[in-house]
Amino acid sequence: MTFELPLLIFLVMTAAGAILVKDLISSVFILGTYSFTLALVWALLGAVDVAFVEGVVGAGLATVFFLLTLFTTSEKDTQIRRSPMPWTAFLALPLVALLLLYGAADLPAFGDPGSPASTHISPEYLENSVQQTGTPNVVTAILMDYRSLDTLVETIVIFTAGIACALILRKGDS
């Protein structure tokens, strides 16, 4: 589809802007824009659930958390002091890019039905999930039923993050 190209160029522009800008507050704003754009790319590829999570968490909640962290800093903490780029990076980065492009040439094409990812177990999920679980959304069926133990452990990770934040950051004896 021809429409992907301007969106991907826009994505790279936002990513570069978030790195190159001078202070942390602007960097947080541009990261929010980056998340919006990435969610649009996911939506365009048809991954609606991923787009929803990316948009809600990346553009909404993460921005709020970053800002609440910046609330407690002072003005001079949020300036970024950047040392000049070492000359080895100019040599190494193009080599790494070439290596990655060489590796990407062997990947299967987008949406290829014969690729390993879509021949192993996903046909079974796609065919049987509605009869077995009564859930039209396959992503929810896989996350919550076929792979529910993984989801349980992810929930434990989120819970642990909340507990760790409270232990480290909250003051007083409460």
Add this chain to the structure above:
Amino acid sequence: MNSFFLFVLITLVVLMVVYLYRVVRGPSVFDRVLGLNGISTKAIVLLVVIGTVFERVEMFVDISTGYALLNLVGALAIAKFLEERGASQK
């Protein structure tokens, strides 16, 4: 009809680039905030247009409602943060 929607999509992305210029270059912090809000408005409209092109509007409308609500939280947090920081500087 489809080519018309494609035209709308590409126009909206070009307009987002204009706002991105304001976010990156903007002389004051508030220019950046305004640019961010402009981009998120475009993104909300863009999602509904993508849904219309794919003929699955009922899915994409939910995402864009979530965007609109979460955008309010982020923007109000930014506004309060800048207001309190500016007040503490004086």
Add this chain to the structure above:
Amino acid sequence: MIQAHDSIIVRTLGRIVIPVAQLFGFYVLVFGQYGPGGGFVGGVILAASMILAILILGRHQPDSGLVTKVLQGDGLGLLIFAGVGGLCLIGGGQFLNYTHLQIPGLDDASRHFLGILLTQFGVAADVAVTGVSIAISLSAEDETEEVSHG
């Protein structure tokens, strides 16, 4: 401590939008089996609505009393999730295999449907409580001053 926003326009909008956001969060949570969304996204939207209440109405105001109540529920969502798994164990099957939820009058697909719905509620409760808890932790509550006074 975060003060209430002192603009009447923003506060009036908050009174309209916060219930809408909570309703939308529940909608995403319950209809996650038919469309995009589910427990995680619904929980995040619920957390965002409560963070919005803190930002607009203030932390220790009576209007945002829900936030204080929600903070007591730390770990409740995890308990719901693991509890559904435990019920499956009691029913004589594997952990989190919803076929063994012993509810009479339901076929296998309906049991799986019910199990997915209950675990989604667990995930949403966990994510919402954790989001509000992290926001409160990051906003640097000045409880030290209260301690030094009393």
Add this chain to the structure above:
Amino acid sequence: MTVLAIGLIAFGLFFLIVGSIGMLRLPNVFVRAHALSLTDSLGAVLVLAGLAVYQGFSMNSLKIMIVLVLVYLLNPVIAHATIRAAYRTGLRTSKGDTK
């Protein structure tokens, strides 16, 4: 019906383009807020109304209407909060105004 939808979308797109030009060309923050809060809201609302008309009367158009009302409510309030913060921090348009 389709003609009405295309007309609404094109009209809204015109307002969005005008808003972007304003964002690019106007001299300072307080004037730029007009480009965002007034022009942009109207443009987005017109485009969304056009898409709702294109869907016909159904559940989908009702959902698009919810998004429309939210955008129309939230966008000006966000601009208001931002500009209020800008004014409170002592930003003024000309040097004579500064406290």
